[in-house]
Amino acid sequence: MSSIEFDSLTSGKSVLERAKYIPIRLTFEERKKLRLLEATLTVSEYTDKIDTIRTFGKLKRIKEQCEEICAILCGLMVAADYQKGQELIANKNFQDNEEFFQDVFEIGRRYKIMNPEKMRGTYGKLCYIIQDSQQPEVQEMLGFKLDRPVKTVHWFLEQHDALEILEDKDIDTATNEIFANGKTRMQVEEEIKMKEKAAKRICKVYSESCEMEEEDIEKCLYSIGDSSAYLRQAVYPVETILSFLLNNFKRDDYEDGHSLAIMAGHEGARLSHNHAIQFDFVYQTLTLWKNVGRDMFELWFLAERDLFSSTHTYSLRNTGQGLNRVQYCPNVRRAMEKLLSQTQNSTSSWVGSSVIHLGDDAVPNSLMFIDKYTQISRILNPIIQTITEIDNYMIKDQNLKEYINTTFGGPEEAKMTILIDLFRHGFDGSGADNFFMAGSCIDGRLTSAWNFCSKINKKNYFPLFLLGGFIGFDGGSGFDR
Structure with missing residues (x-):
């Protein structure tokens, strides 16, 4: 990924707009x-x-x-x-x-x-x-409150009447992450120098005009830079898997043995799709995940607003996954409906259900919503690592080369074996306890992916994962109680 593509990570939003949801670094x-x-x-x-x-x-x-x-x-x-x-x-x-x-x-x-x-x-x-x-x-x-709004870059600069910093002509150069992919060392070093120069100029100019300490301005720039790195970590794995889909499969045609078609009841699938429909289903799901990842900061702030609402109280009930706090999530729901609409408008037709589970047995509250979507990178990164390492296996060891050629018919077929299984059964509507919580709904798509991960050790290509140092998808909840 090159730095030119950074706008795709931010949905084209300005730094001023993004800063409203960027937490400021801890002192x-x-x-x-x-x-x-x-x-x-x-x-x-x-x-x-x-x-x-x-x-x-x-x-x-x-x-x-x-x-x-x-x-x-x-x-x-x-x-x-x-x-x-x-x-x-x-x-x-x-x-x-x-x-x-x-x-x-x-x-x-x-x-x-x-x-x-x-x-x-x-x-x-x-x-x-x-x-x-x-x-x-x-x-x-x-007799006292524990809640207080999270301090953001926008809030901090607003306190010092210095929001103009966020509209400076060099703000992107001073805060964007520098990607090394496809660049020479000299190019990377030159970009680092430009970034440092832009940051120093901003700190010097606005420390005088806004009467702020240079260290405080630098902290704001670093915080924005942290958010840029986070966005890449959240979005890049999804974009990579999307590229695997688009570069290795065609919607309207497929080679023998490379069909993505699934049938309900076969190999655990809950949906029946031909190759073209499944291609669309996977593409649309990944696009939605990418859009969610790009807006994760804003979604997190909205999730906390819903969670800490004194208007919408929770009820404690057994959701099939133990006792959970079930609470209405109006802010997150509106944001997700907007993201879903954007995704649907970017595709010619929508495959599957558009139901968003929030405040029910599937996703009890906004905390669980955040938990689910922050784990997407944990699902995809081990798969990406394994696929990208297969070519190295062919060089490292003659025995590994013979194993891959004998078992899979070569490195390209080994990669396709993993991708076909992922795009079929990572998106087949499986994994839920009952029919109503499974299928093609927005939440169910992520449930299917986790179900696929839980069965990875039974796949014939599992040794390829172990060769790359795979120890698990880290599927434990990020919000264990």
């Missing part, structure tokens, strides 16, 4: 607080005590657990920095420390948005604590 002091939060959430048994079928006295239990978590935070603060810890607890109650608690919880959320692979066992707990604390009855008992 050194904030990272200290983050460690305190992670330690507190790790030892907490919040959801085990709150999310139970026992409803009697729930509000009181929520209050007690919130206070216990705040007490642990204060205790750890004393242990980490005695003087600052004493300032927190000396002749003070929890209400007096409301700003500190809001600050710590906001830091954790901000860090998670920029690093989806982190806090995998604690973020869900953090969100559910804030969600419960938003209930009017709980807030009345607690």
